[in-house]
Amino acid sequence: MLNIQEQYDYLEKTIREYNPGADLQQIRAAFDFADKAHAGQKRKSGEPYITHPLAVAQIVAEELHLDSESIMAALLHDVIEDTPATHEEVARLFSPTVADLVEGVSKLTRIQYATKEDEQMENLRKMLIAMSKDIRVILIKISDRLHNMRTMEYQSPAKQKQKSLETMEIYAPIAHRLGMQRVKWELEDLSLKYLDPIGYDEIVSRLDAKRPEYDALMERTQAQIHQRLQEMGIPHVVYGRMKHPYSIYRKMFNQNKSLDEIFDLFAFRVVVDTVGDCYNVLGVIHDIYKPVPGRFKDYIGTPKPNGYQSLHTTVMGSDGIPFEVQIRTKEMHEIAEYGVAAHWKYKQNGQGAGTEGKYEWVRKLLENQDGADAEEFIHSLKIDMFSDEVFVFTPNGDVQNLPAGATPIDFAYAIHSAVGNRMVGAKVNGRIVTLDHVLKNGDIVEILTSKSAKGPSRDWMKIAKSNEARSKIRQWFKKEKKEENIANGRASFEAELKHCGIAMKDVLSPEILPLLLKKVPYGTLDEMYAAIGYGGFSAQRAVSRIQGELQRIAKQRQQEKAVEEAMEPRQEDQPKAPEPKRVKAEQGIIVEGLDNCLVKFSKCCTPVPGDEIVGFITRGYGVSVHRADCPNASPEKRSRPDQAGRWIKVSWGSDTNDSYPTSLEVVAKDRPNLLLDISTALSTTNTFVLGLNSRSTEDNFAILRLEVRIRDSAQLTSLMNRLHQISGVLNVTRPAG
Numbered sequence: 090m091l092n093i094q095e096q097y098d099y100l101e102k103t104i105r106e107y108n109p110g111a112d113l114q115q116i117r118a119a120f121d122f123a124d125k126a127h128a129g130q131k132r133k134s135g136e137p138y139i140t141h142p143l144a145v146a147q148i149v150a151e152e153l154h155l156d157s158e159s160i161m162a163a164l165l166h167d168v169i170e171d172t173p174a175t176h177e178e179v180a181r182l183f184s185p186t187v188a189d190l191v192e193g194v195s196k197l198t199r200i201q202y203a204t205k206e207d208e209q210m211e212n213l214r215k216m217l218i219a220m221s222k223d224i225r226v227i228l229i230k231i232s233d234r235l236h237n238m239r240t241m242e243y244q245s246p247a248k249q250k251q252k253s254l255e256t257m258e259i260y261a262p263i264a265h266r267l268g269m270q271r272v273k274w275e276l277e278d279l280s281l282k283y284l285d286p287i288g289y290d291e292i293v294s295r296l297d298a299k300r301p302e303y304d305a306l307m308e309r310t311q312a313q314i315h316q317r318l319q320e321m322g323i324p325h326v327v328y329g330r331m332k333h334p335y336s337i338y339r340k341m342f343n344q345n346k347s348l349d350e351i352f353d354l355f356a357f358r359v360v361v362d363t364v365g366d367c368y369n370v371l372g373v374i375h376d377i378y379k380p381v382p383g384r385f386k387d388y389i390g391t392p393k394p395n396g397y398q399s400l401h402t403t404v405m406g407s408d409g410i411p412f413e414v415q416i417r418t419k420e421m422h423e424i425a426e427y428g429v430a431a432h433w434k435y436k437q438n439g440q441g442a443g444t445e446g447k448y449e450w451v452r453k454l455l456e457n458q459d460g461a462d463a464e465e466f467i468h469s470l471k472i473d474m475f476s477d478e479v480f481v482f483t484p485n486g487d488v489q490n491l492p493a494g495a496t497p498i499d500f501a502y503a504i505h506s507a508v509g510n511r512m513v514g515a516k517v518n519g520r521i522v523t524l525d526h527v528l529k530n531g532d533i534v535e536i537l538t539s540k541s542a543k544g545p546s547r548d549w550m551k552i553a554k555s556n557e558a559r560s561k562i563r564q565w566f567k568k569e570k571k572e573e574n575i576a577n578g579r580a581s582f583e584a585e586l587k588h589c590g591i592a593m594k595d596v597l598s599p600e601i602l603p604l605l606l607k608k609v610p611y612g613t614l615d616e617m618y619a620a621i622g623y624g625g626f627s628a629q630r631a632v633s634r635i636q637g638e639l640q641r642i643a644k645q646r647q648q649e650k651a652v653e654e655a656m657e658p659r660q661e662d663q664p665k666a667p668e669p670k671r672v673k674a675e676q677g678i679i680v681e682g683l684d685n686c687l688v689k690f691s692k693c694c695t696p697v698p699g700d701e702i703v704g705f706i707t708r709g710y711g712v713s714v715h716r717a718d719c720p721n722a723s724p725e726k727r728s729r730p731d732q733a734g735r736w737i738k739v740s741w742g743s744d745t746n747d748s749y750p751t752s753l754e755v756v757a758k759d760r761p762n763l764l765l766d767i768s769t770a771l772s773t774t775n776t777f778v779l780g781l782n783s784r785s786t787e788d789n790f791a792i793l794r795l796e797v798r799i800r801d802s803a804q805l806t807s808l809m810n811r812l813h814q815i816s817g818v819l820n821v822t823r824p825a826g
């Protein structure tokens with residue numbers, strides 16, 4: 090057992106070997122500082138505490154060949170957490186970077202883990218990586234964990250199990266992804282030792298028992314392969330390895346096999362220059378050893394989804410012990426060994442392209458282990474793997490994965506939309522924060538909710554970073570506000586109806602409601618109310634459309650009534666006309682030079698007061714009155730010699746009748762509801778209708794003949810104008826002749 094000074098000297102020696110430019114003076118200062126800071130502290134084993142940071146620094150140097158700052162940080166990694174030393178002090182005495190590294194390692198130490206389902210574990214791993222910010226933090230942390238696992242025997246059984254589980258679930262996978270295969274295997278085997286001591290012992294004792302046999306077999310086999318390939322002139326590297334205990338254990342457990350049934354306890358790897366040589370080597374191997382049927386896999390022809398390429402075959406050794414041979418090119422080997430980290434995200438998102446460059450540092454790191462200047466490259470190896478994500482804890486220790494810049498709002502909606510909708514506040518690491526507080530990796534976030542919470546505000550939409558939160562908030566507004574909108578919309582609709590003198594019950598009548606809904610772009614009244622409440626539609630517009638519809642229906646009824654009324658008097662009128670009791674002798678007509686003569690109005694032009702008129706003395710029927718413009722009273726006719734003496738001047742007296750029957754002809758483009766609109770015009774002008782008939786022409790015109798009673802020409806002109814305004818009406822004339 091080396092004493093502390095000897096341990097330190099060994100560390101220096103290790104560093105010098107791979108990094109002659111290391112700052113040994115500062116490293117020693119760090120060691121001295123840590124030694125003093127931890128003075129009096131003891132490990133569970135009874136050793137002085139400083140032996141632990143020293144051992145971690147040794148791993149960091151020996152296994153990972155890291156730079157001076159990393160070694161200083163490894164020596165100091167527990168001083169901020171476990172001694173009075175502060176970040177400021179470390180920053181001042183050494184460097185801010187060293188202080189940040191130590192602080193980073195301490196933060197990871199503070200994280201509490203509970204075993205969870207796989208997805209949670211993956212998030213925890215990512216959280217650790219993300220929290221590390223600087224790759225060196227996680228590398229030191231893994232080294233720290235490795236030493237703790239190596240010295241776990243002094244801990245209580247409960248602690249052993251807990252730490253081993255954590256190592257198995259968190260640190261070994263991270264080591265694997267960072268390409269630290271040897272560290273990974275050791276972490277797994279140490280964990281297994283505490284998690285399943287019996288299983289572990291069984292495997293180890295049986296492997297130990299056969300160790301000499303296995304070692305001899307490996308050496309012999311390796312030599313055989315090497316010799317044959319040399320004879321064939323194939324440039325190659327060949328080496329063998331034994332499966333490590335945890336890997337055997339997993340295989341036994343997963344495939345329910347005994348140790349003897351495991352074919353690939355041994356594996357040999359042959360690395361060559363070309364793909365062609367891979368297949369040449371395969372031929373050679375199958376020539377030396379008998380292949381085990383069904384065990385050949387061509388991952389060169391068909392690479393694994395993560396890009397892994399190799400030829401795998403299992404053969405029977407000369408001693409009757411099967412072993413696996415993996416054959417690949419150097420390039421494939423590099424991807425297999427170091428590319429795993431590059432596929433970290435690949436596995437997560439199912440999209441691998443373009444991520445390679447991001448993980449270039451892993452490759453550099455490992456390449457660097459073959460020499461080169463440790464101080465040179467390590468500085469730039471900042472972790473940006475998860476720069477677009479942030480990982481935070483729920484109070485239960487579940488990890489939530491949120492987009493970078495996420496706030497408690499994002500967190501709350503990630504938990505459940507009900508949590509978000511009832512949120513009234515948030516705590517981060519036990520302290521109340523504002524809702525726009527930006528969450529950091531490792532934060533413990535607690536959402537304060539209330540059943541009487543009013544729900545999200547529109548501002549939240551701007552604060553939230555995740556699409557999930559935003560869409561859940563939007564949903565809330567749609568759904569939750571809809572009820573509010575409907576209530577508000579109905580209120581303003583009813584107010585508007587009242588304003589227009591329409592009763593709500595009229596609108597709701599089964600006769601009208603469907604008609605109304607055709608007039609608005611909504612399927613139901615509630616939808617219309619919601620739109621009015623939301624501001625997407627106005628109550629005025631809704632009512633005006635409805636009003637039009639109501640009026641139309643009212644008019645339709647009036648029209649039906651008007652036609653009925655029109656039919657009745659017409660039937661009554663016929664025998665009565667000319668109405669003796671109303672019509673005065675002159676019927677409002679002054680016939681020049683003649684008193685009390687019989688006057689009748691011509692059927693051809695139906696003159697009304699105001700019209701220019703002329704009279705014609707009929708034989709036996711008195712004076713017939715024509716409009717001056719009537720074709721039957723044309724100047725030609727009037728000047729005919731046989732009739733010239735019979736035309737006399739007539740004029741309207743002051744004492745005209747209340748009304749006179751007259752005719753109108755309306756020519757219109759035929760369309761639905763034309764008759765209805767004309768009826769409406771007649772009824773709104775209080776025109777007394779004697780008769781109405783219409784016919785359609787072949788070219789889709791309608792010709793209507795109207796018989797009405799009219800007071801005078803002014804009223805008639807007004808009616809004609811009104812009719813002319815009706816859509817589709819082309820011409821309104823007074824028929825004559």
Ligand code: MN
Nearest residue numbers: 141166167233
């Ligand atoms: Mn430690």
